[in-house]
Amino acid sequence: MRAVITGATSGIGKEMAVYLSQLGYDLILTGRNQKQLEQMQKALPTRVEVIALDLSEDRAPFQLYDFCKDKQVDLLVNNAGYGLFGTFDQIDLEDELHMLNVNIRALHILTKLFLRDFKEQNRGRILNVASSAGFLSGPLLSSYYASKNYVVRLTLAIYEELRRAHSKVTVSLLCPGPVDTNFNNRAGVQFS
Template identity: 40%
Template sequence: MQQTAVITGAASGLGYELMLLLAKDNYNLVLIDIDEEKLKTIQTQLQNTSNSKVKIIATDLSKSNSAASVFNALENTSIDVLVNCAGFGVFGSFADTDWEKESAMLNLHIITITHLTKLVLQGMIDRDHGKILNVSSLAAFQPGPMMALYYASKSYLLSFSEAIANELKDTGVSVTVLCPGPTKTCFQEVVSSSSSNNKISFNMACPKAVAAYGYKAMLKGKVVAVPGVLNKLLANLPRFLSRNRTTSIVRKIQEKNRKEPSNVTDLEKEVIFVEKSI
């Protein structure tokens, strides 16, 4: 029998690329996104090009109780793979940013993902089989002034994923958290108009490659997946510098996000780009 995968944020970016990989491996798909028109287009394309059965759920996962609504819509479907990929960011000083946007982001990144994982998890444990892939960010490894709540929410997702991965040892269920650096998706445009004016093309990761890396890590049951040698270095930077120092570095980088210095090394450019884009 074909297995079934649920993918949030499936209409674009990494969610879309991960969905294609699952379709290639003949999973039946439940695609969840706020963009209903894109979901319908994808559904039609997949029905013509793959053997996957495709169900779409158009909903705003940043709303309260959205995880329960989604789970109820699954109608007792046995879920073999859950990919939590939906997310967005808010740029600016915490004192000045829009609380409505931030509360929606926190609800999506923390409450919805946690609740949906909990609802799906028990069935996986009962069947001794299942894989969960949570998409976090390189931002998870340090505090992020000027995107304070985004960084904090991604840190939560990293910690949560590592903890339950440990709890689920020997159950047949694995949890993987993918922590990509800058990736060429629509994320920057969603963050804010102020930050979307500062895009740097230096060493931009291909979403197909990032998705393939995360997908492979999920299949292997790897817990933390950080694609790219330089990103691995940056993820470990807080181990070599004090938290105060790394926080100050991020603050300076974010404050300079309208202008890229011209007299920096390639490594410094990459650090600047990562902290401006993740």
């Protein structure tokens, strides 16, 4: 069994890597921090491959897929994502576009590419990590909430398509509430 995890160097992604490795999954981990990826590679009990990528960059999702496509992946965990705190008109547009590239574009591309392979094999699982924010509007985190709404709606639609096709491929959605991760530091916000 082999799983790919994006955003694997901290928070939920890191914990998923530990958990799946304990279940016996070999892993392909990606994140921006090469050093943290290498530390995880040494610490986890199963075979771990790493590829440092910034999924906000246009080619990065395709590079990750190309790295994985011949490695018999069973599970894709689309976990990479972050938020930006502030009023919609004051958040830096470039920062916001980078966030949308990670939260929406990269997840969309990876879901589509891996789903095609999984459907061809009639097996495989995708877990898209959204947020409870995906069901709400979010003043001061408006673009983040909107991006997670996209993840929720896309995943639910794909789920229904797979159900109607009686496919053995599954797609699931994880929607945690506030979790004590690096999200707060990156977003520039602190939850109680």
